[in-house]
Amino acid sequence: MTTVRVELGDRSYNIHIGSGILGRLGSWVREVSAGDKALLVSNRRVFALYGETVSSSLAGHGYQVFPAEMGDGEEYKNLATLEKLYDLAFARGLDRRCPIIALGGGVVGDAAGLAAATYLRGVPFVQVPTSLLAQVDSSVGGKVAVNRPGGKNIIGAFYQPELVVADIRNLQTLPRREIKCGLAELIKYGVICDAGFFNWLEENIDKLLSLDEGALVYAVAAACRSKARVVEADETEQGRRAILNFGHTAGHAVEVLSGYGVFCHGEAVAAGMAAAARLARAMGLLPAAQVRRIVSLLSRAGLPVSLPPSLDSGDMIAAMRQDKKARAGRLTFVLPLAIGNVKLFDDLPEELVRQALS
Numbered sequence: 001m002t003t004v005r006v007e008l009g010d011r012s013y014n015i016h017i018g019s020g021i022l023g024r025l026g027s028w029v030r031e032v033s034a035g036d037k038a039l040l041v042s043n044r045r046v047f048a049l050y051g052e053t054v055s056s057s058l059a060g061h062g063y064q065v066f067p068a069e070m071g072d073g074e075e076y077k078n079l080a081t082l083e084k085l086y087d088l089a090f091a092r093g094l095d096r097r098c099p100i101i102a103l104g105g106g107v108v109g110d111a112a113g114l115a116a117a118t119y120l121r122g123v124p125f126v127q128v129p130t131s132l133l134a135q136v137d138s139s140v141g142g143k144v145a146v147n148r149p150g151g152k153n154i155i156g157a158f159y160q161p162e163l164v165v166a167d168i169r170n171l172q173t174l175p176r177r178e179i180k181c182g183l184a185e186l187i188k189y190g191v192i193c194d195a196g197f198f199n200w201l202e203e204n205i206d207k208l209l210s211l212d213e214g215a216l217v218y219a220v221a222a223a224c225r226s227k228a229r230v231v232e233a234d235e236t237e238q239g240r241r242a243i244l245n246f247g248h249t250a251g252h253a254v255e256v257l258s259g260y261g262v263f264c265h266g267e268a269v270a271a272g273m274a275a276a277a278r279l280a281r282a283m284g285l286l287p288a289a290q291v292r293r294i295v296s297l298l299s300r301a302g303l304p305v306s307l308p309p310s311l312d313s314g315d316m317i318a319a320m321r322q323d324k325k326a327r328a329g330r331l332t333f334v335l336p337l338a339i340g341n342v343k344l345f346d347d348l349p350e351e352l353v354r355q356a357l358s
Helices: 022-032 044-059 079-091 106-121 132-138 168-173 176-193 195-209 213-233 240-245 248-258 265-282 288-300 313-322 350-357
Strands: 002-006 013-018 037-042 064-069 100-104 125-129 143-148 151-158 163-167 333-338 341-345
Touching: 002 213, 013 022, 013 213, 022 044, 022 125, 022 163, 037 044, 037 079, 037 106, 044 064, 044 100, 044 168, 064 079, 079 106, 079 143, 100 106, 106 125, 106 132, 106 143, 106 151, 125 132, 132 168, 132 176, 132 213, 151 248, 163 168, 163 213, 168 213, 176 195, 176 213, 176 240, 176 265, 176 288, 176 333, 176 341, 195 213, 195 288, 213 240, 240 248, 240 333, 240 341, 248 265, 248 313, 248 333, 265 288, 265 333, 265 350, 288 333, 313 350
Parallel strands: 013 163, 037 064, 037 100, 100 125, 125 163
Antiparallel strands: 002 013, 143 151, 333 341
């Protein structure tokens, strides 16, 4: 097992990463929460697989567990789901010491996290990510949110978990498409801040696709370390943390315009990363050979490297101007200067962006 520490003063926490560690959850939760009740948020599919293991472990350490089921999909990350979680927590008598635990992917983690951040003005929050995408990205860093029809993650907060437990054995039950979506975020870390990790991914992408446990533990830990260092330097995204949005400007627009659920998050981000690399090349920032390496690795991971032709570039640009990362409606992109080094650019020329999108 590997443990990565996120150092944020009194909001610091551990990320435990290993194979077959889910049964130890109760003891770790007890270390960070003194309550006697727990709200366990999940969806039906994930709860059927892991709910009993998690509930038994929590019960064995003194928690009365109340399951809270939510829909499976980005379209369920909304205010209606949030209201249901509030009502259940209140009806079951959870107080400020009682944890809300997210068992599932990024959708579950985001909604449960916002509930934890706002119920009784904040209760302990624990992330148990069961998808590769959630293990390497959304469960770490404290961003929690729900969507609105006009934009993704529009209503949210920065609220750090007390604990993250990533059991890579859970990935064995994931659909192959979800594995590929997680690989998109792994590739992102290589591009934005770790050229050595990008090289490692080029050499080991087939092992990750075949769910080699040793490769997965290494990759998840490497990604979590990279994200932890970025978050420690800029917890609330006032500067450097913005580099984590590489590929997300166009990616979020794809998700919103296509309708949540048509493209998974990792697919949209992959297409967005390829577009950003091409935009950087058009601006003379990134050598053509490095664009080819980025696009090639995304392709080898089975991810899309172009934006859906059905989406109008004008609609894409309008959606990007409304994105929460935009500044006063200006087109804001994280662009690679080299593999392992990126920079935030805002107010990019619309025509140049149109060319990159097409």
